[in-house]
Amino acid sequence: MSYLFCLLLLLFSSLFVHSNAQSKPNIVILFADDLGYGDLEVYGHPTSSTPNINQLAENGLRFTQFYSASPVCSPSRAALLTGRYQTRSGIWPGVFVPDDAGGLPLNETTFAEVLKQEGYKTAMVGKWHLGVGKDSKYLPTKQGFDHYFGIPYSHDMCPCLKCFYPGDKCFNDCDLIYTGCPLYNNTTIIDQPVDLLKLIERYVSKATDWIQSNAKSGDPFLLYFAFQHTHHPQFAGEKFRNSTLRGTFGDSLAELDWAVGEVMNQLRKSGVLENTFIFLTSDNGPSLRNQNRGGNAGLLKCGKGTTYEGGQRVPAIAYWTGKITPGRTTELASTLDLLPTISKITGASLPKAVIDGVDMSPILFGGVKGLRENFYYYFTEAQPKYGVYAVRNRQFKAHYYTEGQINSDPQNHDPDCRPSAKRTFHNPPLLFDLLQDPSEQYNLNNLTQYQAVITQLNGLKKAFEAGMVWGISQITKDHDHSVEPCCKPGCTPFPNCCQCHEKYHSHYFESKP
Numbered sequence: 001m002s003y004l005f006c007l008l009l010l011l012f013s014s015l016f017v018h019s020n021a022q023s024k025p026n027i028v029i030l031f032a033d034d035l036g037y038g039d040l041e042v043y044g045h046p047t048s049s050t051p052n053i054n055q056l057a058e059n060g061l062r063f064t065q066f067y068s069a070s071p072v073c074s075p076s077r078a079a080l081l082t083g084r085y086q087t088r089s090g091i092w093p094g095v096f097v098p099d100d101a102g103g104l105p106l107n108e109t110t111f112a113e114v115l116k117q118e119g120y121k122t123a124m125v126g127k128w129h130l131g132v133g134k135d136s137k138y139l140p141t142k143q144g145f146d147h148y149f150g151i152p153y154s155h156d157m158c159p160c161l162k163c164f165y166p167g168d169k170c171f172n173d174c175d176l177i178y179t180g181c182p183l184y185n186n187t188t189i190i191d192q193p194v195d196l197l198k199l200i201e202r203y204v205s206k207a208t209d210w211i212q213s214n215a216k217s218g219d220p221f222l223l224y225f226a227f228q229h230t231h232h233p234q235f236a237g238e239k240f241r242n243s244t245l246r247g248t249f250g251d252s253l254a255e256l257d258w259a260v261g262e263v264m265n266q267l268r269k270s271g272v273l274e275n276t277f278i279f280l281t282s283d284n285g286p287s288l289r290n291q292n293r294g295g296n297a298g299l300l301k302c303g304k305g306t307t308y309e310g311g312q313r314v315p316a317i318a319y320w321t322g323k324i325t326p327g328r329t330t331e332l333a334s335t336l337d338l339l340p341t342i343s344k345i346t347g348a349s350l351p352k353a354v355i356d357g358v359d360m361s362p363i364l365f366g367g368v369k370g371l372r373e374n375f376y377y378y379f380t381e382a383q384p385k386y387g388v389y390a391v392r393n394r395q396f397k398a399h400y401y402t403e404g405q406i407n408s409d410p411q412n413h414d415p416d417c418r419p420s421a422k423r424t425f426h427n428p429p430l431l432f433d434l435l436q437d438p439s440e441q442y443n444l445n446n447l448t449q450y451q452a453v454i455t456q457l458n459g460l461k462k463a464f465e466a467g468m469v470w471g472i473s474q475i476t477k478d479h480d481h482s483v484e485p486c487c488k489p490g491c492t493p494f495p496n497c498c499q500c501h502e503k504y505h506s507h508y509f510e511s512k513p
Contacts, residue, residue, distance in 0.1 A: 023275075024119070024120070024220035024346055024347070025220070025275050025276060025277050025345055025346060026214075026220055026221050026222070026223075026267075026272055026275060026276040026277070027111075027115065027120075027221075027222045027223070027276070027277050027342055027346070028222075028223045028225070028263065028267070028276055028277070028278045028279070029080075029222075029223070029225065029279050029338065030225050030227070030260060030263070030278065030279065030280040030281075031077075031080065031126075031224070031225065031226040031227065031280075031281065031282070031283060032227050032229065032230065032280070032282040032283070033073070033127060033154070033226070033227055033228060033229060033230060033231040033282070033283055034230055034231045034232070034282070034283070034284065034285075034286055034287045034294075034295055034304060035229075035230055035253075035256075035282035035286070035295060035314065035315060036282070036285050036286030036295035036296045036297045036298065036310065036314070036315075037285065037286075037296075037297050037300050037309075037310065037313050037314055037315060038286075038295075038296040038297050038298020038299070038300070039230070039253065039286065039295050039296050039298075039315070040053055040054075040057075040315050041053070041054050042054055042057040042062060042315075042317075043062075043298060044298055045246075045296060045298075047244065047245040047246040047250060048244070048246055048250055048254075049243070049244045049245075049250065049253070049254050050253060050254070050257040051257065051261070052257045052258065052260045052261030052264065053257050053260055053280065053317070055261075055264075056260065056264065056278070056280060056317050056319050057317050058326065059319060059321070059326050060278070060317045060319030060320075060324060060326060061317065061318045061319070061324050061325070061326065061327055061328070061329055061363075061364060062315075062316070062317050062327070062328045062329070063315075063316040063317070063318070063328075063329055063331075063333055064328060064329070064330050065313070065329075065330055065331060065332045065333065065434075066281065066313065066314060066315070066316035066333050066334065066335075067312045067313055067314065067332075067333070067334045067335070067375055068080075068281070068283055068284045068285075068312050068314050068334070068335050069085060069086060069312075069334060069335050069336050069378075070086055070284060070312070070378060070380075070382075071284045071285060071304055071305050071306055071307060071311035071312050071379070071380055071405070071407075072094065072095050072284055072304065072305060072380045072407070073095045073127075073154060073283055073284065074086075074091050074094070074095040074096050074129050074130060074475070075087075075091045075092060075095070075382070076283040076335065077128075077129055077130055077226070077283060078091040078104050078108070079091075079335055079336050079356075080283075080335040080336075080338060080339075081104070081108075081110040081111060081112070081130075081143070081339070082104075082108050082109065082110060082111075082339065082351075082353075083111070083336055083337070083338070083339030083340055083350075083351075083355045083356060083357035084108070084336070084353065084354060084355060084356050084357075085336070085356050085376070085378070085468070086378070086382070087378060087382055087384075087468060087470050087471065088353075088354065088356075088468070088469060088470070089104060089105055089108045089471045089474075090102075090105060090470075090471030090472045090473050090474040090475075091104065091130070091471075091475065092378075092381075092383070092470075092473055092475060093380070093381040093382050093383055093473070093475060094380060094381055094475055095129065095154075095475065096129060096130065096153060096474075096475055097153070097157060097175075097178075097479075098132070098153060098157055098158075098175075098178045098179065098484045098485060099178070099479045099480055099481050099484040100474075100475060100476070100477070100478075100479065100480075100483070101133060101134065101478055101480045101483050102131055102133070102138075102473075102474030102475060102476055103130055103131020103132065103133045103137065103138025103474060104130040104131060104138060104474070105471065105474065106137075106138070106142060106143070108143075108353075109144075109351035109353065110143050110144045110145075110339075111144075111222070111338065111339045111342050111343075112124070112140070112143060112144030112145045112222060112224070113143070113144030113351075114144075114339065114342065114343055114348045114349070114350075114351065115144075115220075115222050115342070115346060115348060116144055116146075117348060117349070118220070118346055118347065119219070119220065120219070120220050120221060120222050120346075121146055121214050121219045121221045121222070122144060122145045122146050122147075122222040122224075123145060123146060123147040123148070123149075123206075123207075123210045123221070123222065123223055123224070124140040124145045124147070124148050124149075124150065124223075124224045124225075124226065125148075125149050125150055125203050125206050125207045125210075125223070125224070125225045125226070126149075126150040126151070126203055126224075126225055126226035126227055126228065127150060127151055127152075127153065127154065127155075127226045127227065127228050127231075128140055128148070128150060128151075128152040128153070128226070129152065129153045129154060130143075131152075131474065132152050132153075132483060132485055133483055134480075134482070134483050136187040139152065139184065139186075139187055141186050141187055145224070147186060147210070148184060148185075148186055148187075149183075149184065149186075149202075149203070149206045150183070150203070150226070151181050151182065151183060151184070151194065151199075151228065152182070152184060152485065154228070154231050155174075155181050155196060155228050155231065155233075155235075156172065156173075156174045156175065156231065156232055156233060157174070157175050157178055157181075158174060158175065158178055158179065158180050158181035158182075158193060159175070159176050159178075159180055159193065160172075160174035160196070160233050160235075161180075161193060161195075161196075162196070162197065163196055163197075163233050163234065163235035163236075164197070164235060164236055164241045164248065164251070165197060165236075165237060165238035165241045166238070166241070168241070170233040170235070171232075171233055171234070171248055171290075171293050172232040172234075172290060172293065173233075174233060177495075178484060178495060179192065179193075179484055179485060179486050179494075179495040179498040180192050180193025180194070180495075180498060180499065181193050181194045181196070182194070182485040182486075182487065182498075183199075183202075184485075189485060189486075189487040189500060190500075190502045191500065191501055191502060192485070192486075192487045192498055192499060192500050192501075193499065196228075196235040197235065197236075197237045197238070198237065199228065199235075200227075200228075200229070200237065200255055200256075200258075200259050201237065203225070203227075203259065204259050204262045204263070207223060207225050207259075207262075207263055207266075208262060208263065208266040210223055211223065211263070211266045211267055211270055211272070212266060212269075212270050215270035215272045216270070220346075223263075225259075225263065226283075227256055227259065229252050229253065229255060229256035229259075230249060230252045230253050230256060230295060231287070232287055232290050232293065232294065234248045234249050234251070234252035234293060235252060236248075236251040236252045236254070236255040237255065239255075239258075240252075240254045240255040240258070247292060247293070248293050249290075249292070249293050249294065260280065264278075273321055274321045274322060276320065277318075277319075277320045277323075277342075277345060278318070278319040278320065279316070279317070279318050279319075279338060280315075280316065280317045280319075281315065281316040281317070281335060282314040282315060282316075283314075283335075284304050284305075284311060284312060284314065285297055285300070285302075285303045285304045285306075285310045285311045285312060285313070285314060286303045286304055286310070287303065287304045287407045288302070288303035288304065288310075288407065288408045288409040288412060289406055289407050289408065289409045291409065291411075294409075297309075298310075299438055300313055300438060300440075301417070301440040301441075302404070302405075302408045302412070302414065302416065302417035303407065303408045303409070303417065304405070304407035304408060305380045305405030305406065305407035305408055306379075306380075306403065306404065306405050306407075306408050306417060307377040307378070307379055307389040307390045307399070307402070307403075308402075308416070308417070308440060309397075309434070309438060309439075309440060310408070310417075311405075311408070312377060313438075316333070318360075318364055320364075323364075323365060324364050324365065325367055327367075329363055329367075329370075331363045331369065331370035331372075332370060332372045332373065332375060332392070332394070333360050333363065333370060333372055334357065334372065334375060336356050336357035336358075337357040337358050337359070337360045337372065338357065338360075339351075339355070339357050340355060340357045340358055340359045340360075341359050341360040341361060341364070343359075344361050345361065354467075354469075358370070358371040358372045359371060373393060373394055374391065374392065374393050374460055374464075375391075375392040376388045376390075376391055376392075376461075376464055377389050377390035377391070377392070379401070379403060379405075380405055380407075384470050386401055386423070387465050387468070388400065388461055388464065388465060389401040389402070389403070390429075391457050391460055391461045391464075392434070393453075393456065393457055393460055395433050395434050395435040395436075396431060396432070396434070396450075396453050396457065397431070397432050397434050397440070398429035398431050398445075398454060398457040398458075398461075399426055399429050399432075400425065400426060400427075400461065401424065401425055401426070402416065402423075402424050402426065402430065403421060403422065403423040403424065404416060404417050404419050404420060404421030404422075405417075405419055406419045426445075428445045428454055429445060429454065429457065429458075430443050430445055431443060431444040431445040431450055431453065431454060431457075432444065481494070485498075486498035487499070487500035488500065
């Protein structure tokens with residue numbers, strides 16, 4: 001009798017644990033690359049074709065005042081993952097290149113590590129861009145992700161062979177000095193150079209298999225899907241070439257949209273959509289240097305690389321069936337806020353570190369005023385000597401430094417955006433009311449009624465910078481070819497000898513070291 005009782009107790013305990021695990025929401029982060037504020041249909045672009053993202057927005061919450069923490073790739077991704085300004089973790093100045101020896105420090109805590117402590121299965125698909133390092137020291141599997149499948153940096157940092165069918169060339173230059181784009185499965189290169197025209201199909205296959213396998217087992221899961229799209233050179237497979245009115249960029253964006261739809265369909269088919277928090281956004285503003293083949297910042301000033309609004313204000317959509325009321329919010333929020341929000345909705349503990357993000361739950365679930373009132377803008381080449389370039393408090397933004405950048409186009413119609421616009425210090429700072437003037441056209445700093453606003457912003461900047469401890473720079477530019485990804489280490493002639501191809505298997509994440 002006692003044996004039967006113990007057996008029943010064990011059974012009920014197992015069922016309780018399984019049920020408790022299932023009650024935790026799944027997390028899906030969809031992170032586009034160089035997607036501008038004006039690129040999506042739901043943000044006003046008249047010739048983009050994004051039906052799946054349209055549906056996500058129609059049934060989700062669309063942000064109009066959402067910021068990436070940086071106007072370029074590597075620092076923005078560090079901030080997204082850690083909830084900390086990139087300056088704290090040393091991801092400055094600029095971005096990693098394939099032969100940089102550094103990476104996101106291993107003592108930084110990512111949202112994957114936060115969720116693993118709560119029993120989550122964690123995977124990343126796509127672009128990492130936070131370093132590779134010696135012996136794959138900095139890849140996602142060393143930063144809390146159970147599995148990784150992707151290219152560890154931007155695909156323009158590899159020789160680009162072809163970008164569109166039928167045989168269209170790549171319309172932008174790529175780096176010829178590095179090895180071909182390596183496709184990693186965990187820490188093993190399984191394909192080099194990877195075929196960009198088949199890449200998104202492989203990414204989607206891995207992502208949907210991950211959803212399906214965890215839904216079947218009942219394990220709560222995290223999927224961080226970081227697209228190569230729509231970074232230059234834009235690329236798309238045969239199905240999407242010449243499929244839109246918007247040309248090469250529109251075709252690439254349409255392929256990204258298809259991938260979003262496939263993820264949503266798999267969540268639905270696997271029966272977990274209603275228990276999944278989904279967030280779609282971009283790493284920074286559009287690369288205007290590519291003009292018609294680049295992105296669009298809409299009504300915002302300048303683009304990628306700058307601390308004007310076009311560089312860091314990005315599209316963002318939150319979705320959770322039955323939990324988030326569809327609509328639009330004008331509340332201030334940032335990629336910094338994803339980690340504390342994920343911690344809140346999963347019951348996970350925040351890392352024991354300075355967290356710059358705030359919980360977005362009041363906006364998402366209450367439709368009330370958010371907790372964020374301030375945002376601080378760091379330039380592409382952030383340096384302690386110059387610190388914060390601009391500060392936003394509620395609707396007001398003060399520019400203490402302005403500077404153009406090559407990614408905002410040397411021929412931009414606005415001379416402030418061009419790289420020829422050198423760093424300029426402003427005292428008093430330029431002042432804009434972003435609720436009335438999101439295009440930053442009308443400087444208010446000489447009007448008497450705004451002097452108190454400037455004084456307040458000056459105080460916020462001073463207090464924030466006093467509390468900023470800059471991490472040791474990991475982007476040192478000490479180039480080391482021995483860390484550059486190559487599937488045949490030590491081969492010659494380097495880098496052209498780095499070529500390997502494995503037969504593609506649809507089964508998710510083969511067991512490899």
